[in-house]
Amino acid sequence: MSDQKSDMISLTIDGKEVSVPKGTLVIEAAKSIETDIPVFCYHPKLESIGACRLCMVEIGLPVIDRATGEKVLEADGSVKLNFGKGQVTSCTTVATEGMVVRTLTDGVKKTRADMLEFLLTSHPLDCPVCDKGGECPLQDLTMVYGHDVSRMDFRDKIRLDKRVPLGELIVLDKERCIQCARCIRFQDEVVDDPVIQFHMRGRRLEIVTFSDPGFDSYWSGNTTDICPVGALTTTDFRFGARPWELNPVASICTHCPVGCNITMDTRREAASGGRRVIKRISPRQNEAVNEIWICDKGRFVHHHADASDRLTQPLVRRDGRLEPVSWDDALDFVAQKLQQHKDAVAGIAGGRLSNEDYFEFQRLFREGLGSGNIDLVERRLAGGDVVAQVGITRGSNLLDLKKGDAVLVAATNLHEEAPVWWLRVKQAAERGATVVVLNAVETRLDKHATHVIRYEPGTGLKAVADLLTYARVDTGAANDLATAAAALMNAENLVAFYGAEGLTYQETDTLARMLANLLLLKQGEGDAAVAHAGRVNSGLIPVWSSGNMQGAWDLGIHPAYGPGYRVLAEPGLGAADIYAGAADGSLKALFVVGADPVGDGLMVDRGKLAFLVVQELFMSETAALADVVLPAQSWAEREGTFTSGERRVQRYFPAIPVMGEARPDWQILAQIGERVGLAKPPFAEGLVFKELAKAVTPYKDMTYQTLACVEPQWPVIGSPDYYYGGTAHRNSQGLGQQWASAAETSVPAPYDLPVELEPAETGGFRVMRIPALYTDGMLIDHTELLDERIAPPTLFLSPADAEALAVADGDELDVVAGDETFEVGAVVSESATPGVGLLRGVPGRRPMGVIPATVSVRAPAEMVVVVAD
């Protein structure tokens, strides 16, 4: 960058010269040379409002001679400075060339002391019982800058409610609030859920919510991190522990493919018999992944790890009952049985296991048992192989997308499926990036999109095919699709997200290929023409339905691919065939790890299986039918790595002690492997990863050490200066590593696409599934706190359909679609597409496009009259 110099300015802060980019705020310039200016209302991720007045400093500007335009000099030759009339807020003042800032004068110190005194006049000073005590900016800054005594007559203090639930997740202490508006601004500016606001004015200013449920937002927990006092607390953590008792452990959230960096704060708990338990989960800074935010699901759905109904011992069925046995007995038995049925054995894994687990899982089957019959429990979204080719380029950061760049979001509702990606795409739109949303139904991103392309349910592929055609040749057509295609093609960078909304598994495969071809289209003329694929800040991102599906693909949990997308000469059985084999008896033994195919309605009981082994956290429906149940450790008890949808491999660490005799999945698998003739299990995850990195080419440059590397991040946040960025944790345990897509080294050939698309089924009443962040399931079940937020199973249908099907709003329905039956409540909505009902909040992992369905109204449950005798 040749003109970089002119983009920088220099100023002097407390005698230190500093160079910063033009437009930098004085407070940030000071931060960059570790000069701390205390703040309350300023937050590096929010717009400045200059309200708390704590950050006031003295600022002098060079006096310029009007006539000559030159700086006026003092007698001693130094530049003459004009310090204006008084102090200014450094959080609203942009640094300019030659500026002189003084942050340590007596006047500045007096301001700090005065502002703190003002804030404390109404503060309850209940630090000894406050959740924030110990990590409270007000407390700490008062220690540094405050007065020793309070001159406010305590009788003059106002008394306010100290326990005001803003809903069941967040509690407000009105007395502690210092009106910095961080929470309100976060909800409004950052996540566009302005469901809290100030009420009244002056000293009576207080936070309120009108939403139902209160504080209705997937992001509410973040406000408790950035609230500089103990005014906002989560009901989950409130009065749960003192911050200094907490032991922070780095981890990764497993609930969606974003892979948010989190910290588990743990503590020994008398109520848990002295066990160390998770007290809270908070964000850990990773500017390339989740910045300093996480969604409430990631924050609150951790109680399953400490749940009392966790499996703690290996169980073997004897006389029809599952009885505890020793590990050796259980493992011997499993190894023997698997070997016995070697020719008709299969494995099913869930999407939340670690890379190490997947590696051992496929090794057990492929190398130990000689079987290629392994697959993920569900086949909802395809295209891992495509992602390996054109996935988002290493070094990309959605935070860098801006004006001139474009994001395509196809067949996915990011807000429900991967909230932080929704947030980052929304923000990209705000920075000027073109956002194109392609979906059959409305999504929350539409509001921020430049182009919203709505297609008839079932015709998604046709829409994308058309988009691709327009992108290939500029037809001059003036329709939405053509303008969107042109915008995408002309973009400097192009990121494409894709999901499975309203699509079958096969269709998602085609979708991924189509988008790959879009990314592979060349922009520009002749030799200079280049494709988006392979370029930093461009590429494909799959919106997997579980946290580590990317890892599962990478590690070869697929009937047709080995680790590292090695194409297998002889594909094994896929999930559908496996379930069919179990049903018809052609399959004899099944090993299910971290999945519940029966509970998810993918498998109808255990069919004709001779042997079923389930490795799980809980007694799932599948486990209850098993011959052997092996207790696995949750991710909180062990270490490992996950790979995000952006192909970032990230480490997590053990936070709580092992539950009972539970073992890590990889270890159990390797121990069985040993018993069927494989080598001795490695001692630790790190060693598994070492082997894995050898076998999985894309991971070849990674070790546990490199994954744990960190680089300085901006803004600088985390203790001890949490007044600045809040209590989100500084990342000292690893930023992870992305692996290179094929396109980064050579441009792959475009995919062959089907010439004719399967015509969409039309006619009759059809249904499709739409996602909800809080959908009932085994993990979320253990967080009672979220009960009220779980999306009730619902069928949204248009008034016309309701009439045709004789359904009234609020009816209880049985919806039969394919071979599944959903029990749902009916919501008749003007905005529903006629002919297609939308199923929301239905548990289960069945792939599903837009399929015909029948609907029947369930008779109200009969009144049972109990007659006393």
Add this chain to the structure above:
Amino acid sequence: MLREKYGKEIDALLARFPEKKSAVLHLMHLAQNEYGHMSDEAIREVAEICEIDPTHVLGLAGFYTLYYEEPVGKYVLEVCNDLACALRGSEEFVEMASRKLDIPVDGTTNDGMFTLKTVMCLGACDRAPMLQCNLKFYENLDEAKFDNMIAMLRMKAEQGDDEPSVVERIFSYMK
């Protein structure tokens, strides 16, 4: 309800502003006129028309003193009791009014007819004591005038011949 009743006027009002949100204070005046105070229903309706979160409307209802968050009497007598008026007898006037209506400041008469409040400067300091009643100014008041005013308002209420609210009057220009 507001939409049904004032659809055309609301559209004309919204058309005045580049952003719908700008019409919110007007609409809150209208809603309050309709519902008597900023009830939950009023808040929801205004929010819907302006396409903003109802929480924001609730915040505004708290910030701006002309909105009542609790039910009030049919007529709200807001006596200016700021310094300039107090220098000309507003405090005595409030006492008198309170005695006559037999309600404390901020109280409402049993028949729900009158609420008495004191407010900050209304911009009529030269004609103190003065009050505003449902956004209409009554100036240079004394006890006799107050009695008269109360009697007149009671009579109007009985006959049901309320003057059109000012909001409605302004709306009459927005056809």
Add this chain to the structure above:
Amino acid sequence: MEHVLLRHRDIPNLKKLEVYREHGGYEGLKKALSMTPAEVIEIVKASNLRGRGGAGFGTGVKWSFIPKNAPETYVLINTDESEMGTFKDRELTENNPHQIIEGALIAAYAIGCHKVFNYMRGEFMDAAYAFEEALQECREAGILGDNILGSGFSCEMYTHFGAGAYICGEETALIESLAGNLGQPWSKPPFPAIEGLYKKPTVVNNTETLANVPMILINGPDWYKSMGTPQSPGPKIVCISGHVERPGNYEVHMGVTYRELLEMAGGIRGGKKFKALFPSGGSGPIVVDDALGAPLTYEGLTPFDSVMGSASLVFLDEDTDMVWATLKVIEFFRHESCGKCTPCREGTFWLDRVVQRIYDGRGTEADIRLLQSIAGGMKGKCLCALGEFSISPILSSIVHFLPEYKAKVAAAKGGKVAQPAAAAAVR
């Protein structure tokens, strides 16, 4: 004297368009429309018209800050008029609305604005009605809307209601309020001239300021400067209230003395003696008799550590309890503080409690010093001028009337409780 602003006092029915036009109405606009916007701004600059909203900023200079050729700009008329003791804009709006409209249209033309809003405090429904009626007359007469008076210039104008918040008179709070937000000011920069309503360049002018503009265009800057003083030229409406015989609005040429103004209002009521003057509603420091000889100009009260502000004169007679008067005013500010910035939100609240304590006879000598110290902590630290205003009655009353404070705390020591809190009702 013939009025320049309160012309309705000389001309019956001036609020009717027809009458207004018979008396030269909209000639100023016509003249402006025949010039370039830059020429209009030059004339207003040359007149040295200064803002009547209180700060006295040069009106022409303010208009010239608007970036040239900005595609969307706004003129906002500030009729929030909520300063205690101020009631001039209301009289103007109710009786002479066309002069405001004309002034605003000239401003709009000068800065290339096509939409003007008159931000009227919500209590001024009658004024709003008069104003809307005048606007309607203008629309019908082709003075508002498309192609005004055949000039090719188009502009609309609407009334906007506030809803009871003094702070909304502050220009950035006014803009926030007009955008549908809480009326909380923002910290400048950005200045409204660069980023105002809907983030577009915006001029906020006081109602009275704009009412001056047509006359300046018609009669020229020299005529205008023939009134008043060189630095504070022109006519000014002075609002007089409190303990005087004839409270009301008085239009004068700037430069008259405060004593002359008191005489115009018939002197202190009931033949009593003058004690103190709030020269700018609640927001200017209190002055005493030595200041009465000062001229009413933007600078006139500088030697007395006070300001002209919006020229809202509240006179107090010899019997007034100054601690009580101070309490009334600090109650006003406590009630009106928007709560955004720390020193104002907490400071006004705290000051109110301490003054109340002294007034109630529960105070000590230390409390008097505490008041000064709290005010000192607020000084120069508040986000907008409201917080700065709020300390002026406190500090100035202590300067001029310390013995009254001392008497109150001495009485408290003697166990004697002073009068009951007469103002306790205002919360």
